[in-house]
Amino acid sequence: MACQSSSAPLLRPTNEAGTPNNNNDISTMTSGTIATLGALKVVMGVACVAAPRLSGKLFLLQLNPEAVIVMQLLGSGVAALGALTWMLSRRATEGRVAKDELRWAVMLNLAEDVADVVSCTVGFTSGMYGVGTMAMLGSGCAALAALGLGGLIGLSRKVE
Secondary structure, three states, X not given: OOOOOOOXXXXXXXXXXXXXXXXXXXXXXXXXXXXXXXXXXXXXXXXXXXXXXXXXXXXXXXXXXXXXXXXXXXXXXXXXXXXXXXXXHHHHHOOOOOHHHHHHHHHHHHHHHHHHHHHHHHHHHOOOOOHHHHHHHHHHHHHHHHHHHHHHHHHHOOOO
16 A cells, blocks of 8 residues: 655546546636735735724725724635635646635635625615725726636636
8 A cells, every 4th residue: 555645635626527636727817807906905914914904094984993893804704715715716726726725715815806896886875985985995996897807707617
């Protein structure tokens, strides 16, 4: 019986046909889009944790002490999701993770970003903030959602 190293996966990722995935399953454009999505979320999340008031000012928001804590709590989750997405993107490109696992991470990112766009719209329409803040928050969330959608579409295409 062969001895397997501790760093080797128990199961090799496979596609629907049951054959091992290769590095050509994900296009460079798709991989780059998803990696960018992950990296941007890491940067945003870390900024919200490390400098919540400055991060709020970038979006034209004045944060009270309670909002600072919420910003930090939410920022850590965004950073964690971004790190997971970035890592899965790299591993899927290397053939070490199945494309479906990456697809799930991208779908979760997209769901979060669409919910953020809706939240921005609700906040604006209820008078919580003005057009400038809506433009900054909404366009940022929409841009992240567009990256997620682009990544999801790219994962659905066959690479030849």
